[in-house]
Amino acid sequence: MEERKILVTRSSMPSYEDYIDAIKPLWDTHWLTNMGVYHQQLEKELKEYLKVQELSLMVNGHMALELAIQAFGFPKDSEVITTPFTFISTTHAIVRNGLKPVFCDIKSSDGTIDETKIEDLITEYTVAIVPVHVYGHVCNVDEIQRIADKYNLKVIYDAAHAFGVEYEGNGIGTYGDASVFSFHATKVFNTIEGGAVTFKEHSIYDKLYNLKNFGIRGEEVVTEVGANAKMNEFCAIMGLCNLKNIDKSIDDRAKSLRLYKDRLSKIEGIRIFEENQNVKSNYAYFPVLITDDYKSSRNDLYNKLRKCGIYSRKYFYPLTSDQACFKNKYRDTSLPCAREMAEQVLCLPLYEGLAENDIDYITSLF
DSSP: OOOOOEESOOOOOOOHHHHHHHHTTHHHHOOOSSSOHHHHHHHHHHHHHHTOSEEEEESSHHHHHHHHHHHTTOOTTOEEEEOSSSOHHHHHHHHTTTOEEEEOOBOTTTSSBOGGGTGGGOOTTEEEEEOBOGGGOOOOHHHHHHHHHHHTOEEEEEOTTOTTOEETTEEGGGSSSEEEEEOOTTSSSOOSSOEEEEESOHHHHHHHHHHHBTTEEETTEEOSOOOBOOOOHHHHHHHHHHHHTHHHHHHHHHHHHHHHHHHHTTSTTEEEOOOOTTEEOOOOOEEEEEOTTSSSOHHHHHHHHHHTTEEOBOTTOSOGGGSGGGTTTTTTSOOHHHHHHHHHEEEEOOOTTOOHHHHHHHHHTO
């Protein structure tokens, strides 16, 4: 008998028939990439859905962040203040631009960067802040912008978890100088693989166009050195199909999250993040914190769930600053809150179509 498996996430997809119908025209045009009509249509529809002024599609979320940082032309070896409590891509994008990450601790209330500690980390070499809307929890965008304005810094948000999130009625991609979204298959909204950069200044669109398309501006004209980070038409069509269903998908996630909260909220030692009433959530993840008051450790619970076919994840452990690729370079950085949360957090399965009896089964194991 095959082992029962409930993975931490499952990709949302349109019906097979809808996707096949949508991609049929590609067999007539043979136009599969290079900013085709579906690429252009998805950019337009995403601008409307995300309530942003400008948007540039990318091949994936990592390249979106790496090229967004590159677009601002920071001097090499400049410092960028960021969070260690994130997926490794955030830090890699900084380092691969020849910049130095400066890690700031996070807040225990929601896991986002602690804005009260940013100013103490600013030096004459600081050029930017790269905060993360972790789990879709919104950073203190107002205070971060105040600090950035005071010190003439750029703010580039990693909004990989925050598709469709709104703060005080504004699309989350309208804050800072740029925001970066991931459309990876595991995200609330996916294009199989993909990402986007949102921003206000149209001149950044031209810069990003060059960076994602080899700097090509004509059949015989290459104006600058660029990469290849274009989204193809198959991915764009998947995005257009999924966008039609996104509100239903988010509503479905919300129902599952409420069921989890109802079953876990009274268990001693299980801490659940509180919702921000000023935020329209996308219910991207359901993280819980396994505190010292719980009957076992986080790792013991993780192993117990795994043996029962429940594939939870320790998002984010270890911290990016403590990963092996940095060879202990940042091990002495004082990050008490981030390191404590990394030792406690466990993300439980959450996706469109997660059955109530599966949630009952998962929570019965606590």
